[in-house]
Amino acid sequence: MENLVIKVENLQKTYKMGDIEVKALRGVSLNITEGEFIAIMGSSGSGKSTFMNIIGCLDRPTAGEYFLEGIDIKEKTENDLSYIRNQKIGFVFQAFNLIPRTTSLKNVELPLIYGKISSSERRERAKSMLEIVGLGDRIYHLPNELSGGQKQRVAIARALANNPSIILADEPTGNLDSSSSKEIMELFRQLNSEGKTVIIVTHERDIAEYTDRIITFKDGEIIKDEGRESFNVGI
Helix, strand or coil, rough: CCCCEEEEEEEEEEEEECEEEEEEEEECCCECCCEEEEEEECCCCCHHHHHHHHHHCCCCCCEEEEECCCHHHCCCCHHHHHHHHHHHHEEEEEECCCCCCCHHHHHHHHHHHHHCCCCHHHHHHHHHHHHHHCCCCCCCCHHCCHHHCCCCCCHHHHHHCCCCCCEEEEECCCCCHHHHHHHHHHHHHEEEEEEEEEEEEECCCCHHHHCCCEEEEECCEEEEEEEHHCCCCCC
């Protein structure tokens, strides 16, 4: 039986802006199994980023259920959620979110510091992660000495540092040219082939088609859930 890593049932999120209520999610139900490679698509305001924030334990739903690897997130404290984010989820962002005056190595070590890993082990693990993403010769470079694609590789190495079971990437190719975008998506594909569950938010169809499943949001609801057999790959 396939292992369920994410299960959401009737997920709802409402934001209050003064006297106005904005329904960002309207009863979303979805299962994601271990080892899937998924794209979340939708225009601005569709609810895709809200959904990503909730499954990444960065926000809580207004109503509905969310189980992460069988854990009922509703029952967890903020400290619990911080630990879950650090140990189970690797985050990759469009803007890279690297510390400017810090080497690639130190940037990758950061989540390991929060995980209270010894300095010697942090260093070895960070070096290993940078080698995995093809930057073994750039470990002492600062972010301003790297190309956009290399910065994103450092960000991916940082996301891998604690060996999370899930990688969440929010518009990871948004600041990259087409050549770098292809390299980054091939890297995600490789990580997925090695067993990682990879979930990518994107508004670009050609990027989404690197994955094996495309889930499309509109007005806070899922309007389409496609497997690879139903979309043209073309890559």
